[in-house]
Amino acid sequence: MNAKVIVVTSGKGGVGKTTTTANIGAALAKLGEKVVVIDVDVGLRNLDVVMGLESRVVFDLVDVLEGKCRLSQAVIRDKRVESLYLLPASQTRDKDALDPEVFKGVVRQLIEEEGFTRVLIDSPAGIESGFKTAAAPAEGALVVVNPEVSSVRDADRIIGLLEAQQIREIRLVINRLRPKMVASGNMLSEADVLEILGVKPIGIVPEDDGILVSTNVGEPAVLGKSVAGQAFMDTARRIKGEDVPYPKLEQDRGFMAALRRLFGGA
Amino acid sequence: MFSWMNKRRSKETLKDRLELVLAYDRAQIPPGKVDALRNDLLEVVKRYFPAGNSSVEVEQRGDQVVLSASISLEEGPGGTEGTRREG
Numbered sequence: 001m002n003a004k005v006i007v008v009t010s011g012k013g014g015v016g017k018t019t020t021t022a023n024i025g026a027a028l029a030k031l032g033e034k035v036v037v038i039d040v041d042v043g044l045r046n047l048d049v050v051m052g053l054e055s056r057v058v059f060d061l062v063d064v065l066e067g068k069c070r071l072s073q074a075v076i077r078d079k080r081v082e083s084l085y086l087l088p089a090s091q092t093r094d095k096d097a098l099d100p101e102v103f104k105g106v107v108r109q110l111i112e113e114e115g116f117t118r119v120l121i122d123s124p125a126g127i128e129s130g131f132k133t134a135a136a137p138a139e140g141a142l143v144v145v146n147p148e149v150s151s152v153r154d155a156d157r158i159i160g161l162l163e164a165q166q167i168r169e170i171r172l173v174i175n176r177l178r179p180k181m182v183a184s185g186n187m188l189s190e191a192d193v194l195e196i197l198g199v200k201p202i203g204i205v206p207e208d209d210g211i212l213v214s215t216n217v218g219e220p221a222v223l224g225k226s227v228a229g230q231a232f233m234d235t236a237r238r239i240k241g242e243d244v245p246y247p248k249l250e251q252d253r254g255f256m257a258a259l260r261r262l263f264g265g266a
Numbered sequence: 267m268f269s270w271m272n273k274r275r276s277k278e279t280l281k282d283r284l285e286l287v288l289a290y291d292r293a294q295i296p297p298g299k300v301d302a303l304r305n306d307l308l309e310v311v312k313r314y315f316p317a318g319n320s321s322v323e324v325e326q327r328g329d330q331v332v333l334s335a336s337i338s339l340e341e342g343p344g345g346t347e348g349t350r351r352e353g
Contacts, residue, residue, distance in 0.1 A: 148280075149280055149283065152284055153287060156288050160292070185275030185276070186275060188280060195281075196284050
């Protein structure tokens with residue numbers, strides 16, 4: 001993706017926006033970019049805990065916007081990955097504290113003065129002002145979608161809103177895919193999601209217990225060896241323009257599955 | 267025999283449902299309103315022809331969301347064929 005400023009969004013809550021932001025941010029930093037991840041979910045911040053940086057928060061985004069501290073004071077450096085930084089959201093204010101124009105100015109400053117090569121913005125759920133502020137500075141978007149009815153519907157809505165904001169580079173991250181259910185015809189495949197939404201996937205991340213473990217301990221999965229961590233790493237490589245093939249996902253094996261395949265059921 | 271083979275996979279049902287609901291979402295029309303439209307449309311058509319069954323649907327065709335109406339005309343003395351209008 002050419003976009004330096006990418007909003008991570010989904011419409012629906014709980015589909016993995018924050019996890020995606022943390023992991024793709026960490027992965028891009030591992031690949032050599034200078035990355036800042038920004039939490040815009042004012043009042044319900046979580047990117048700090050998912051990344052395990054909660055104890056180091058002093059100032060936040062609202063403090064920066066209101067001129068209570070310098071930008072460099074609010075940005076936290078991740079000690080595990082070189083060139084990975086977090087700008088946390090305010091936990092005590094509400095989202096009206098964010099002005100889209102001022103936020104755009106902060107993002108511009110991060111790129112032009114602080115030298116960041118990539119800015120990932122973790123959008124709040126919903127389609128109201130919080131989302132609009134998060135999307136305001138974005139040149140590209142990652143729409144996180146789970147292969148289920150409400151997430152796909154909300155993703156479609158969000159894609160429409162992003163297009164209306166002239167955001168051209170929109171890609172899907174299909175998260176929490178369950179290969180066995182796809183094989184048995186009880187879950188949408190990546191091809192189905194592409195067909196329905198008309199937006200290309202850039203990442204396919206299988207459901208993985210490793211993600212919960214990684215968030216429990218506050219360490220992005222891309223720093224470990226889980227399947228989902230690898231999928232996020234591959235996604236980051238594709239964002240950088242590498243042509244990374246999608247690994248063959250675990251198939252539904254066993255006698256009944258073989259029978260079903262034989263008779264054209266699967 | 268093999269009754270599970272004929273069982274529709276839930277994914278297919280979901281795809282059909284999503285295609286319909288997204289067409290309505292994109293057109294910004296509540297599905298219930300289309301029912302009212304169908305009844306109105308039928309009433310108007312009946313003023314001119316003896317009309318029978320009708321279906322009015324919002325569907326996605328490529329990039330466009332189209333309203334399609336299919337109204338069958340009851341066979342009169344001349345043996346009128348069913349007709350289909352779209353727009």
